[in-house]
Amino acid sequence: xxxxxxxxxxxxxxxVKVPMTxxxxxxxxxxxxxxLLLVDLETEEGVTGHAYQFCYVPAAAAAIVVMLDxxxxxxxxxxxxxxxxxxxxxxxxxxxxxxxIVRMAMAAFDVAAWDAVARAAGMPLASCLxxxxxxxxxxxxxxxxxxxxxxxxxxEAQKLLAGGFRAIKLRLGYPTLEAxxxxxxxxxxxxxxxISVMVDYNQALAVEEAIRRGRALECEGIYxxxxxxxxxxxxxxxxxxxxxxxxxxxxxxxxxxxDMERALAAKSCDCVMPDLERIGGVTGWRRAAELAxxxxxxxxxxxxxxxxxxxxxxxxxxxxLEYVDWANAVLEEPLRIADGNxxxxxxxxxxxxxxxxxxxxxxxx
Numbered sequence: 001x002x003x004x005x006x007x008x009x010x011x012x013x014x015x016v017k018v019p020m021t022x023x024x025x026x027x028x029x030x031x032x033x034x035x036l037l038l039v040d041l042e043t044e045e046g047v048t049g050h051a052y053q054f055c056y057v058p059a060a061a062a063a064i065v066v067m068l069d070x071x072x073x074x075x076x077x078x079x080x081x082x083x084x085x086x087x088x089x090x091x092x093x094x095x096x097x098x099x100x101i102v103r104m105a106m107a108a109f110d111v112a113a114w115d116a117v118a119r120a121a122g123m124p125l126a127s128c129l130x131x132x133x134x135x136x137x138x139x140x141x142x143x144x145x146x147x148x149x150x151x152x153x154x155x156e157a158q159k160l161l162a163g164g165f166r167a168i169k170l171r172l173g174y175p176t177l178e179a180x181x182x183x184x185x186x187x188x189x190x191x192x193x194x195i196s197v198m199v200d201y202n203q204a205l206a207v208e209e210a211i212r213r214g215r216a217l218e219c220e221g222i223y224x225x226x227x228x229x230x231x232x233x234x235x236x237x238x239x240x241x242x243x244x245x246x247x248x249x250x251x252x253x254x255x256x257x258x259d260m261e262r263a264l265a266a267k268s269c270d271c272v273m274p275d276l277e278r279i280g281g282v283t284g285w286r287r288a289a290e291l292a293x294x295x296x297x298x299x300x301x302x303x304x305x306x307x308x309x310x311x312x313x314x315x316x317x318x319x320x321l322e323y324v325d326w327a328n329a330v331l332e333e334p335l336r337i338a339d340g341n342x343x344x345x346x347x348x349x350x351x352x353x354x355x356x357x358x359x360x361x362x363x364x365x
Contacts, residue, residue: 004120006080007044011072011109014038015061015364018329022143022156024171030145034326035364037061038354039068041112043080049116050352052327053108053277054303058364060101067105075109082113086283099255103278110281111307111350119349124310126344129286131314135341138305138321139167139198146171150186157187163337167196167223167320173204177213184220198249198320200226207236214244224249224271232259237268247271252302256280257287264295271319275302282311289315306335307350309342330358 017033024031035058041049055061074092075085086106093102118128126133140160147153153170160168170187172180187197199222205213210228217225224247229236231253241248247270254260254274263269274288289311292299298319301308305323312318321342328334332353336343345351 004047004117005045006047006116006120008041008072008075008078008080008085009044010042010076011068011112012040012042013061013065013068013108014359015055015058015065016330016359016362017058017364018326018362020142021325022145024143024145035061036327036330037064037108038330038359039108039112041080041109041116043116043120045120047116047120049080049112049114049119050350050354051108051111051115051281051307052304052352053104054326055104060104061364063101064105064108067101068109071105071109080113080116082110082117082281083283085113086110086280098280103255103280107277107279107281107284110283111276114282115307115350115352122348124344124346124348125282125307125350126310126313129282129310129314133310133344133346134313135338135343136309136312136318136321137167138165138309138323138337138340138342139169139196140165141169141322141324144168144170144187146174147183150183153183154186154190157191161191161195164339164341165323165337166194166340167198169198169200169226169322171200171202172213173201177216180213181216181220184217184222188220196223197221198223198226201228203227203230205229207233207239210236210240211243214240214246218244218246222246226250226273227252234263234266234268237263238266241267241269249273249300251275251300252278254279254288256284257291260288260291264291264297269297271298271300273300273302273320273322276304276308276311282307285311285315289317292317305342306331306352309335309344310350313344327352330355330362 035055037053226249251272293316300320
């Protein structure tokens with residue numbers, strides 16, 4: 001489609017800290033609040049596009065705002081053509097490198113730009129990208145963090161099936177294999193047989209230990225093993241993928257599409273799950289989806305379910321949507337889940353609109 005004529009006028013951003021429904025205990029740390037940066041792209045034509053950035057730590061929000069100021073200085077007055085703006089910004093920041101805070105700012109801007117384009121066209125983002133809004137299979141990734149008591153993890157697993165979810169994600173990486181197995185078995189014993197259980201190690205293991213634990217888990221009906229070792233050890237991931245019959249999943253830490261190209265060239269995984277921010281916003285996701293299709297590899301999402309659902313609806317090798325409810329508290333209309341699927345709204349844009357009362361309540365001081 002020909003993008004509607006929109007002109008960059010201003011970028012506004014506000015940080016919020018939203019309490020998580022479930023504490024997310026990973027092998028790296030326990031998260032109790034989600035620090036989010038809410039980004040609005042205002043155009044001269046009166047259309048505003050929305051995006052949010054999960055900042056990991058609150059201090060990052062202020063740094064991203066500084067970079068968004070530089071983004072605005074670079075593109076103010078330009079036509080809102082997201083791919084062209086990405087290219088212009090990448091050139092602007094080439095000496096710094098499009099990584100870290102720079103990439104986070106660029107990706108948030110890109111998502112907001114695509115939202116503005118879709119709103120101006122009067123179309124849901126999925127339709128604007130050439131597809132049709134549809135139900136997208138989702139797994140519940142809100143909880144199941146590391147806990148001292150396997151029974152407590154199993155209790156939480158049952159709660160996460162509300163909404164008809166048919167898949168959930170379990171964090172492992174306990175000090176011993178025996179502890180990992182105890183938790184996996186506790187969860188499996190408490191949920192229906194047809195529920196898929198993904199396992200995420202959050203980069204906790206070394207190659208040999210990942211193979212040892214992976215082989216033990218193969219008897220527990222695990223759907224995939226995610227990031228068992230440091231994310232950029234593609235040779236090690238390839239060794240693990242060769243050794244295990246359970247699929248190895250990586251991709252949330254791909255920094256732009258060239259990282260995904262390197263990983264697939266090394267045969268380091270069986271499936272991929274790019275992160276909307278790290279892969280380069282909607283523009284980067286489209287390039288990643290083309291690569292996944294060319295390689296015939298299934299592609300899931302990481303975080304940002306509201307926008308990622310639209311993107312998976314137009315991804316040729318779409319697999320699973322990772323569902324988290326972290327932004328729900330500040331959204332006018334959270335993403336709806338029915339029978340385990342994300343149901344896309346038919347309204348124009350990517351589905352994001354802020355609940356201003358909640359934004360004031362949770363605003364970072």
